[in-house]
Amino acid sequence: MDSNRRASSREHAAAPARRVALEVLVETERRGAYTREVLKSSTAYRQLDSRDQAFAQRLALGVTATVGCLDDLLNQFLSKPGKVSPRVRMALRIAIFELLYLATPSEVAVSQGVELVRSQASAAAPLANAVLRRVAEGAAGFLVADDAAPEHRAVVRAARRSGLPVWLVRELMASLDGGCFEALVGSQLEPAPVAFHLHPACDAESLVVDSPSPFPGCVVPAHPGALLRSGLLDTAHAVASDEHAQLVATMVTQEGSCLEIGAGRGTKSFVIFAQARRAGIEGRRHVAVDLFEQKCAQNLERLHAAGFNDVRAFAGDATDLSSVLEPLDQGGAPALFDVVLLDAPCSGTGTMRRHPEIPWRLNRSDCQRDLPALQLSLLVAASARVAPGGSLLYATCSVLAAENEGVVDAFLASEAGSGFQLVPVTEAPLFQLEAYQGARELAAGAMTARGMLRTSPARSAADGHFCARLVRLS
Known part of the structure; x- marks a missing residue:
């Protein structure tokens, strides 16, 4: 019985890349550092294989780039947002980033998000399951800004699609012509070229x-x-x-x-x-x-x-x-x-x-x-x-x-x-x-x-x- 329970726990545990991304993000926030620098110095990150390293980096950088949008959606489904511990919130952010901006199937993002939260606070797993399922249902509507006033919807939609603050999107719109603006927000979450x-x-x-x-x-x-x-x-x-x-x-x-x-x-x-x-x-x-x-x-x-x-x-x-x-x-x-x-x-x-x-x-x-x-x-x-x-x-x-x-x-x-x-x-x-x-x-x-x-x-x-x-x- 105990061996079966241990095998089941291993089967459903959060993937190594997600766990490393979580630790990097928690450390980045704690130190007020830069995510890339913490990734480079992380022993756990270096021990991942190349595929998992790429995924951990994608998650860590992506959550950093979109953190305000992730919190906007998360807070809609928390009765007491201020009571969520920093580690649990960061674990939830990773799952929500996958739901909003990656092609991760929702059942995988939710289940892995729950396990990631469980690894930080087992008592919070039921809350994580309920919240992430509601987030998964509302993700598409959030991205197209269904909840925004009609006169602000285009700006809010662009902000959420690119993971940027609304005020910054307004500044970008005022500074760039339409084509340049659309291309910038459309490429914001894509990797930059290396020269x-x-x-x-x-x-x-x-x-x-x-x-x-x-x-x-x-x-x-x-x-x-x-x-x-x-x-x-x-x-x-x-x-x-x-x-x-x-x-x-x-x-x-x-x-x-x-x-x-x-x-x-x-x-x-x-x-x-x-x-x-x-x-x-x-x-x-x-x-x-x-x-x-x-x-x-x-x-x-x-x-x-x-x-x-x-x-x-x-x-x-x-x-x-x-x-x-x-x-x-x-x-x-x-x-x-x-x-x-x-x-x-x-x-x-x-x-x-x-x-x-x-x-x-x-x-x-x-x-x-x-x-x-x-x-x-x-x-x-x-x-x-x-x-x-x-x-x-x-x-x-x-x-x-x-x-x-x-x-x-x-x-x-x-x-x-x-x-x-x-x-x-x-x-x-x-x-x-x-x-x-x-x-x-x-x-x-x-x-x-x-x-x-x-x-x-x-x-x-x-x-x-x-x-x-x-x-x-x-």
Whole structure:
């Protein structure tokens, strides 16, 4: 009898991938961490076979990306939502994610959800069974927003279909044309493509066979596993970087000195140096600025490992470049640069597929007020470092107009911006070279009527990025 009971328990236990996903999500929430980082550090995750790893990752990232929508539906069927323990709620979220967004048969999602809850609190299993069965019955109606007022139904439907907050969907609708908006929300829960930029000396031909190369150095493999396993990223022979992010970095590359603000760990820095070497540009001077010392150190370590040595990095608040760049300023005169890139901190709404935490950690005031104010302050500070005739590039990975065109227009209307002129991104120096016609055509296809670059997942599989190019007249 006992052996039969144990066999039955094993038969109906929650699947290993679901249990690992639950532990990862609980730990992520406890630490306020990022789901991908917790997955990478999870011993239990590494012990799964490749198929279960893929499923555990799909569940963990998917629940993170849609958590608010999952709770909206769950709370409809709980008499006391606040009384549910965090672990039980997370187990229920996993089952509801499967019911709403995966093709898991409802009987499997419900039964596995009940077992997942049972593994956390056996007394809660009957509640889980009742709630999940009601969720399964109401899932289709929830997705099409049957419960929303008619005048709001289209927005609520789009929010639930994509797993995004309603307020954010309204912002996206106001910033994107209809086709771009539909494509973005339609692809929100799909995996983002993986692209790489190769070192000019890197011979990776066997790893990138039949991979599209939109411009020199950029490869977008249909199956990136071979390149990821090759060790090229560990030896600074390649970096993982979205195709459109590489396009922005290529747009920055030119002769003379460069100030890169918001350099982070240096992915764009690597691309700029690699493109300069390909184009035969000698004697560049590159200064990288980031708020964090650790990122500056990581940037320098990778660039030096790649053989890119003419670079200095400074940590500090870029709204006060006088303090950050004091070692470069001589006799009180600020050091000026031929090209300045401000890779501004932003909402990251163009990269939400890669960073599932973004939608539910943002709020409306971030996007409408706080970030644009910071971005404008940074742009004004950056503009003071542009040499006469030099270029100022303002870039974000946001698709929201308030952070993009809105900031550029506010800058041009300011005293600091009065000496600058907006010019088409297709006039970037490297784009004039024959070898970079593919990059120029890619930029032209995503250029607005005013000459600014505005990409989104709708235009290609790559991420949403924005870049405006301004030239200092005197």
